[in-house]
Amino acid sequence: MSKLPQNPLITMGLAVVALAVFIFGWILLDAFLAPYLDQPGSRVSFQEIAQASVMERQVSYLGTEQCGDCHQTILGEWLESEHCTVVCESCHGSGGLHVEESTSMIVNTSADLCITCHEACCSRPDDFPQVVSAEHCGGFSCIHCHNPMCPDVGGAPPSIHTVYKGVDCRICHGTQGFHPAPADHAQRPIESCTHCHEQGGDTQ
Amino acid sequence: MTVSRRQFLMISGLTVGGVVVYGSLPAALWLYQNNKLDDEQTDPAAYQAGKYQWAMIVDIEKCIGCRRCLSACEQENHVPHEPELYRTWLERYEIAADGSLQAELITKTDLGFEPDNDSLNGFFVPKLCQQCANPPCVSVCPLNATFRTDDGVILMDQERCIGCKYCVVACPYGARFLNPETLVVDKCTFCYHRITQGLPPACVQACPRGARSFGNLLEPEDPVRQRLLDESLQVIRPSLGTKPRVYYTGLREGVR
C-alpha cells in the first residue's frame, strides 16, 4: 500500500474517469428516467415542439371547393366533364399564392401537360384513354380539338376550332363525331393529297 | 492506497465541478426547449393524436403514371425541384415476355414515355415514406432527430438533424433525402400539416384516378380501415419487419 503522490495530474485523470461515469449516468437518466419523472402535460418534449412546427406549415394546395368560391362557371363545366376527377390544381398548380397575391394560374397550353397523362404507355391501365401523340393529331395542339375543361369530343369540335388555315375541318372530318382521317381517305386519288397535306411536310 | 484528506477534497471538488459544468449545458438546453412552446401559437395538444392512426392504400392497377401527385407534393411541401429529390415518387415497371420485371424511376421532368414495343404490359408503383410502425430510420438516428408521432407518422426535427444521412442509408424504401435548402434530411410527412386540419394529403387530393386513399385506422367507419379488414392488401418488403402503414393492392412479386 503506497500513498498517492501529491499530483494534480493523477487527480485530473480520476476526474476524467468520473466525468465518463457521469456522461453515461446522464445518458441513462435522460433516456430512460426522464419520461417517468415528468408530470403529464407539465412539460413538452422536444419532439412535440418539432411536431408542432411541422403542423404550422402553410397549406398551399387548397382544393376544388376553394377554387369554386370564385370560379363557379368553369367549375360547373368541369364537374360535368370526364376530367372531373382531375382537380384544378393538378394542371394549374397550387393555389395558395394565387389566393394571397393573385398570381397567374394560366398554364402551359402545349401538349406537354396533356401527354404526361395520355401518352400511350404499356404500363398504363388499358381502360385509360391513351394516344401516341406523334400519330394522333399531326402536330396540332391538343386544345385545338379538346377543351381541357371538358375534353370529350363527342360531337363536332366547337366552332372556334373548325377553321384551320382557311379550311373548314368538317368538310373532310365530318360533322358527326371527329376522326383523325376523313371517312373516304383511303379511296381518294393520290393527286388530291396536296389539297390537304403540304408537300414534303407532315399531315397538315 | 490511502488518500489524504486534501486529495479527497481535491478529487471530489473536481468531480463535482466537472459534473456541474458539463451538466449545465444539457440541463440549460433541456429547460430552454421545454419552455419554448409557450411562445408559439399552435398547441399540439389541441389535435388529439391518440385518436388517429393514419394509413394509406395505393391501388397500383388504378395508377396511370401521370405524376400529378409528384407535382402536388412538390408544391405543397416545397421540395426542391431537382431530379432525384422526392417525398413521393413514381416507379415504372415493364413486364418482359418472360415475366421478368424491368424497373425505372420516373423523373419530374420526363414528358410521356417512349412507346416500348418489347414489353407488352406494365404498371406504375407510386411510392412514399411507408410510415413504418417499426421504423429503421428512427432507431438509427443518433440524436432522435426523427421520431414517430402518436398517430403513426414519422417526422423530422429540423433543429436536431446533423445531416449524417444514416437514416437515408437505413431506410429500406429509399424514402429519405437530404434537402439542400434546409441542410437536414427531408421525407414524406403524410402532409402532417394538412391531415391534422382534416385535409387529405396533397398527393391523395391530386390523384385523378383515386389510386391513393387515406384514412384513420381507429375510425370504425373509415373506408381505408374497412378495406384493410376486407381485402387482401400487401406491403413492400414485408420480410424486413418494418410494418409499413402504406398498403398496396396489385403489388407484384419483384417490386421492391
Place this chain on the structure above:
Amino acid sequence: MASISQERLLSRSNLWIALMAAVTLGGFTAIVVGFVIGHHATFNTSTGVPWGILISTYLFFVLPASGLCLLSSLGHIFGIDRFKPIGHRAILIAITLMLSGFLVIASDLESPWRMAMYLFVTPNPTSPMWWMGCLYAVYLILLILEFIFLCRAEAIRRLQASPGSTKLLYRILAIWSNPDMEYFLQHSKKVAKISGTAAVFFAIAALSMLGAVFGFTSSRTIWHGPFLPVYFILSASVAGSSILTLFLVLKHRSKGQEPAPEIAGVTQTLSKLILLLIGIYLVFTVWNILAAQYGLIPESYNSVKVLVNGPLAVSFWAGEIIIGLIIPIAILAYTRGKRTWGLIVAPLLIFVGTFFARYNLVIAGQLSPIVGQDELWHYFPHIIEILTVVAAVGMWLLLYSLGSRLLPLEDNAPVSGQEEGANPPLVPTETATDAPEIG
C-alpha cells in the same frame, strides 16, 4: 534552440513538415469551401448514395487507430517484452489517426456543431452511430491520457539522465513531478496502464459498434449481419500493424542506419503477425464475396456484382485484392521480414489497400438501388471530397511527424551524440539495406 543553422532549417525533415502543413492548409480551404457552397454542390453523394468517400475514409482512419491500441497493449498491458518499445509510437499514430478521422466525419456532416450540442441532450441509445460516437470520444480521451502519462514517465527519465536538457516540451510534460523521481515514475506508468487497459476495451467496443453501424442496416443486404463487426476488428489489426511497421521501419531502418536490436526484432515479429492476420483477412474477404453471390439471391448478388464485375471492379481487383492482399502477402512471404524494402513496401501496400477496401465496402452497399430502378446509381468523389481526404491525410502525417519529432517516445531515445531534431524524415528512402539477422 537559440541559433538554428540554415542546413538545419532546410533539412528534409523540416521540408517534409512544411509540405504536409501546406497540404493540410490547402485541404482545409477545400473543407471550408465545401461548407460555404453547400455539400449538395460540392459532394457527389445523392439520395441513392448518401455515404461517399468521406465515410469510407473515416473508416480508413479509425480502424487502424483501434488496431494500434490493441498492438500497444501487447507490450504495456499483456507484458510481452518484445512489444514494449513500440507502445509510444503506436499510441501516437492512433491519436493522430483518430483526430484525422474526426475531421473527415465532421466535414461529412451537414451541421457538425449540432452533434456536440445534442449528443448528450437527446441521445438515442438504440442508434449504433450514437454509441460509436460516444465510445470513440471516450476512447480518444483515454488514449490521450495514456499517452501523456507514458510520455511523462519517459520525459522524467530523460530529464533525469541529462539534467541540463533544454527541451521545453519535456519540461512541460515533467511538470509537478515529485522530487522522488523513481517513485513518481512508477505512478505515471500505473495511470498509463489503467487508462491503456480501459482504452483496449473501448477500442474493441467502438470497433465492433462501428461494424454494427453497417451491420444493423437490414435494408443493405451486403452489410447486414454480424460479419462486419468481426471483420472490422480483424481489418483494424491488419491496418494498424501495417502502419506501425511502416513507420517504425522508416524511422529506424532508413538512411542505412543499423537499428537497435529490439526494434529490428519487433519489426520482424510484426511482419510475421501481419502475414498471419492478412492471411485470415484474405479468407474473410473471399468468403464474404463468395457467400454473397452464391445462390444468386438478387439483393446481395447485385451488390457483389458491382464489386466483381461492375463500376467498382478496378477498385476491388486492383486496389483491394492485388495491391492490398496478393502483392503484400507475396512480399512478406518472400522476404520474411528480413529485408528493409519488404518491410516498407508490403505494409505500405496493405495500408493503401485498406483505403480501397473501405471505399468498396461503403460504396458497393449503396450502388445497387434498393428502390424500383434497374440502373445502378453513379458515384465518383467530387474534387472537394477528394481534397477533404487529402486534408485529413496531410493533417495526420503532419501531426504524426511533429509528434514523432518533439515528443519523448520510448523508441527514439537520444543516441549518444545526437541531441535534438535527430529524427529522420518520413520520406520513404530507397535505401534497401538488408536487415541484420536476428539471433
